[in-house]
Amino acid sequence: MVNFGSRIVYNLWLNFSAAVILAYATGMITAFVLFKLFVFKNSQQSVHRSAVFFILVNLVAILQTWSVSMGLAYYLLPSLGVKLFVPEIAHAVGVAVPVFTSYIGHKRWSFR
Numbered sequence: 001m002v003n004f005g006s007r008i009v010y011n012l013w014l015n016f017s018a019a020v021i022l023a024y025a026t027g028m029i030t031a032f033v034l035f036k037l038f039v040f041k042n043s044q045q046s047v048h049r050s051a052v053f054f055i056l057v058n059l060v061a062i063l064q065t066w067s068v069s070m071g072l073a074y075y076l077l078p079s080l081g082v083k084l085f086v087p088e089i090a091h092a093v094g095v096a097v098p099v100f101t102s103y104i105g106h107k108r109w110s111f112r
Contacts, residue, residue, distance in 0.1 A: 003027025003095050008088075016087055020069050020094065024062045027095075028054075040111030050110050057105035061098035069094030 007023030014022065032054050036047070043050060072090035082089065 002030040004091060007091055011087065016073060017066070017070060020066055020091060021062065023091075024058075024065055028058050028062075035106060035111060040106070043111040045110075045112055053109040054106065054111075057102055057110055060105070061102045064098040064101070065094040067094075068097045 003023050003026065006026040007019045010019035010022050032051065035054075036043070036050065045053075069090045072093055073086055077086050077090060
């Protein structure tokens with residue numbers, strides 16, 4: 001929700017592509033704190049090591065999010081005749097795509 005909501009705010013001042021990337025970074029920082037506190041509480045790794053792997057996993061995820069969001073917003077949805085809520089639909093799908101791959105990456109490397 002942080003990622004999606006902040007993209008809407010950033011989009012007031014930035015183009016869609018930049019807003020998606022900045023929103024992802026905002027969501028990533030929020031997710032790290034929440035994962036560390038609530039999801040992977042029993043992690044044996046240091047915070048520094050967890051943060052490094054968290055960033056690496058999220059570099060892959062941001063590429064997925066950005067690629068899907070841009071592809072939907074600028075190519076697929078317009079070709080299907082979708083005119084309403086294009087950025088919102090594109091970004092929502094883009095955010096959802098890496099959920100599973102990110103969870104596996106964080107479980108195996110970030111918060112092992």
